[in-house]
Amino acid sequence: MENKDNIYTFRGTGLSVSEKNAAKKRFEDYISAYPHLNKLSLLQLLEELVFLEAISERYKNKIAKISKKKQVKDSNVVPSNLMKELSDNTKQVLELKEKLGLFESKDKIDAFTDLENLKKKSEIYRKEHPLSFKTTCPFCSKIYFLKRKTENYTPHVSPFFENKILVNRPLFKLYHEGRITKQEIAEAHGTSEDYIDWVEENILKIKKSK
């Protein structure tokens, strides 16, 4: 149950003892079935909902009781005032369920469960097809496994990084040969032009006269 931090205590004000017990059970069932009901405001609304549902039961019991009377049994109808009140109550129940997201949220909850199931399935799939996910580290030649299929790829060292620092030596070669400008090499690296000077000074160790 999601209300385990006890952020809300069900009270059941206005209900008889037996109704209160039944309502409390329903309240807890809702929380278990809809884990998104974990905020104080939502839980307050949920108590309203189970209250109205308990009232609904009352109306239904009353209708059942009246129906046992002979004249009512013969006419085969239910008093209109009772039916109207029951119908109004049902409307409110539906409105509250809508507000609590008991219809649409079910999809969301299912989306999370679906995703979790999908992850489990993919785990099984990876275990059954390990070679499809096998990779060889291009630096140390050790084998490791990815969560992405690697059968159509070849391990490759990115020319853009040296010890995790952004520097592309082939591009710097072109730059030093004057085949690309500082602006172009900076754009290719996705940095400012001053960074190019910084790389020359700190990574490539090229001494420049100021």
Place this chain on the structure above:
Amino acid sequence: MKLITEQNIAFLEEFNTPKAFTEIMFSNFDNPAVYSQDKFGEVRLYQEPFLSDESIIDFEATAKYHKLNKKQEFQLRKQTGDIYLFGARRFGKSLIVEKMDLLNSMVHIDNITAAFGSVDLIHINEILDSIKNAFQNHPILKLWERSIKGAPNYKFQLKNNHNLQSVNFNIGSKSPGKQWYGKHVSRAYLEEASLETEKVYKKRLDAVSEFGAVIRSSGMTNFTTYSPAGLAFYGKEEKKHVINYPQFVNPFWDEAEKKRRLKQYGGEDALNYRVFVKGEVVTDGIAFFDMDRVREACYVPEIKGKTPREIKRFEITKERFPLFKSSIVVERPVNAERIFINSDVGKNVNEIIVHSEIGNKYDYLYNIVLYNLTVLEKYEIYKYIIEKLQANVIGFDCGDGEGRALYSMAERDYPKENLVYYDGSMKLNVDFTYDEKKNIIMEKGEPVYRQEYMSEFSMHRLANLLYGGRFIIPVDYKFDSQFSVVMSMISGTRTKFRCVSESGDHLLDAHRVMAIAQWIKKDFNTTPKIENHPSAGAVGTISF
């Protein structure tokens, strides 16, 4: 259970790839609660190593292949996830190493306990408010929400049993790092890691799980070699996880920004420019203050879990100047024997500190900061404070013209014996000179003094006063952040001191003036009574 389709596999491949996940799920990294189907975020090329690759690696399969035990499997994860990113300002350190990585790892790594730690609540709020907002409002991320508690003690419990808690180092308190107690985390995020102290670091070491913890650390290079950040930066084991960048790796760094920074820090060779723009580690400096000793000796302690009082700070801008009398609410404490008002006078920022002398101790009462006021406006405020507090000793940093102007205005209104003239380039008497028999050497009936430069002597005096517990310091993050990053460097025969703090060095400088004022008006007066220095009388009613 239905079979998995090629489409499902393709979806999960993107979902598990950190860059793809980040760019598809979050179109605006500043507001990760927003999801857009046709807009994408961008992890810049240089930022790619800042994101952890853990979510795309199948550690379980790799461990099984190499026949590794659980601890060794965790080491694989640690090798992948550890990062120590130290560098300049504004190139997305915290944004990627922490914020975007949190969003990624919280969804992908199930059944773990993680912690996000920083020096104070402001830094924690900065990141975790955004994370909270994302898990409560992002249409996809909110599927993971189970229960989330916000400031001051953040607690995230997700449906995949990823639990994240905040750890406030409370650097400015008497017991920093206390919140690490009782935690056993397998993932730790450290924001502003350069400011982590040894005490906090030791507590963090005890708070990791039995397999260790993945460390995601980011901060600036304003640390010293033997601080926890310095040891990580130069550590053999951590070396391959260390990244260091200047601000100009950011593609938006341009000439205008450069001009702004040069003006702010005072030139390319200025220490703050080297640290905050170039991201350089200043290896020739050592931390001057032993802050653990200072905190122990001077910080107001927490009594029975009650947070100690905070410093009363008033900030007056030119817009608020007309109302300054109602803004600055100060009063002389009844137990004050003398009131010291000292200030660092800068062109744009003027930092005033007020101490109350009680016996041998100095209670740090108020910090008044004046921004962009004229000399006349500043003096009006000084006069108000001096008279309201019936000050006894008033010290000015007269290193530049404005300080000297304020001093000469004060000289006209108050007795000279109440004033202290501080100029770092000037020398002051620090002791007598003695002959072989330890007698004070006299020349023409006057003792011969030993002299030192105020700039150096003020720092040593300050250290003595702090280590001796002569100050009473309430909670003040600004004080702690400035005093923690004071570096001393030998330059020829002299020692230079630099405060490498983002909040500047004005509070430190004001305290240097205080150290000199206290020396001249109190401690040096208590040395052998060769002559009676004029005692300082109070302005107003009290006199000594």
